[in-house]
Amino acid sequence: MPKRIFISFAIEDKTLRDFLVGQKRNDNIDIDFIDYSVKQPWDSQWKTNCRVRIKGCAGVIGIITKNTPKADGQLWELKCGYDENKSTLLIHGYNDPDSRLKVKPKEIEGRLINNWTIENISKFLENL
Numbered sequence: 235m236p237k238r239i240f241i242s243f244a245i246e247d248k249t250l251r252d253f254l255v256g257q258k259r260n261d262n263i264d265i266d267f268i269d270y271s272v273k274q275p276w277d278s279q280w281k282t283n284c285r286v287r288i289k290g291c292a293g294v295i296g297i298i299t300k301n302t303p304k305a306d307g308q309l310w311e312l313k314c315g316y317d318e319n320k321s322t323l324l325i326h327g328y329n330d331p332d333s334r335l336k337v338k339p340k341e342i343e344g345r346l347i348n349n350w351t352i353e354n355i356s357k358f359l360e361n362l
Contacts, residue, residue, distance in 0.1 A: 237292040237362050240320070241271035242312050243327075244305035250297050250327045257352070265355050280307075285314055292362040294320045295355070298347050299327035300335060309341045316341075323358040325350040 243251045255269045270291050288294065294315035302308055315322050324347045326334055338345070348354045 236266040236268050237359060238270045238290060239267040239359070240288050240291040240294045240311070240315065241269055241297065242294055242308050242315070243271070243297040244299060244301035244308050246301040246305075247297055247299050247327055250299070254295070254297065254350075254355075257355075265352060265359060267359060281310065281314075284311060285318070288314050288320060289318055291320060293358065294322040295358070296322060296324045296342070297327045297350075298324050298335060298342070300333065302335065302342075303337075303339045309339055313341045321358070321362055323348060323354070325354065 241251050241254060251269075251271060258265050258267060270287055288311065294312065296302075296308070296312050296315075312322065312324075322345075324342060324345055326347055326349055328334070329349060335347070338347075
């Protein structure tokens with residue numbers, strides 16, 4: 235049975251989230267999850283609503299790009315996931331080393347950012 239996964243991403247990286255969700259539809263790829271990310275901004279209660287959504291998930295996948303340090307919402311989501319003790323997989327949005335963060339924001343400082351591979355995602359999902 236697929237697990238609920240909260241996908242955290244900078245709004246500028248929405249295409250990457252769409253790509254990740256689309257990968258599970260590929261018959262040659264063995265990953266399955268229910269995307270429980272925030273797709274539209276909420277009202278002033280968005281943090282409360284988002285926390286409830288994160289609590290209802292088995293884990294969090296954070297797509298990390300150069301947009302992440304400016305993405306206050308994404309950084310809050312990741313911190314919330316850690317505060318709620320959710321297993322979290324951080325993945326680079328791009329495999330090109332020049333497109334990766336040079337300095338991590340404090341919310342993910344000291345945390346490993348993995349390469350975006352089917353193997354890494356599958357292993358993460360299997361361990362939830």
